[in-house]
Amino acid sequence: MKLSFALAAVAACTAGIAMAAPVAPADVEFSEYGDVATSLTGQPGDPANGVKIMANRGKGNCVACHAVSAMSDVPFHGEVGPTLDGVADRWNEAELRGLVANAKKTFEGTIMPAFYKNEGYIRPGNAYTGKAPTEALTPLLTAQEVEDVVAYLMTLKEQ
Template identity: 65%
Template sequence: MKLTSLTLAAALFGGAALAGEVGPKEVAFTEDGAIEASLTGTAGDAANGAIIMGTKSKGNCVACHEITALADVPFHGEVGPLMDGAGDRWTEAELRGLVANAKMTFEGTMMPAFYKMDGFIRPGDAYTGKAPTEALTPILTAQEIEDVVAFLVTLKDE
């Protein structure tokens, strides 16, 4: 019950459910789209990050990216760049920014913003007849972003 109350509070008050957690509307991006500070103040869990990246209902990063470390997850995509060596190509802050909202770094990217609540273009009622009117919640939580980043920084060139 307590978790449900926190989730409801997060939805009602802009996403900052826990003290010290940066809500989606309070994220500070650098000029280049990086996020220097942790969104939670808690270290990410790389093992959980790997699970999130391969889970369809969460990050589903493998739908667009090939990730050799996740070879056991089927159906890797070829739309986005190969994630092998991501920990060498980008800093932790850059990776955090890319996962939270890659459009802050690469304006025309097709990559979804995983930690954003507004500014979306929604299909109208004429398209589906079921256009939502309520506020959207982020695809990933702040801690899930930190977990994915923790996994990505482990992906080094060999």
């Protein structure tokens, strides 16, 4: 009887975690230094998908500004931002999550896009039309995609 109750409790907790909704962009809690301590999804990130997002021109496209030696098969690495080699030795997971979600919370004047933001823009445009958007803006990355990028970044340690 006790074992059945314990298993039911574990199943209920697991189901609650799996069914938890992602944190909405406006509800992300940044510390005063810009880090985000809590996962945006409650689910672990997928480093393999993080690599794809970082290389995808329609998504993160991190390599457009950052060099990443481990992604040498992806062309056209940028030099605008710092190299991401060893980034997991310089920043912890919460700091990296904050930087990917909205780097302006850490570095006010940065040109790095806020990948998990959908409000507070000065002059948002509707794609490349030159007109104001007619619908609510969506973040560049989903909450899970942010977690996937962070999971990949956490693998980038000094050799």
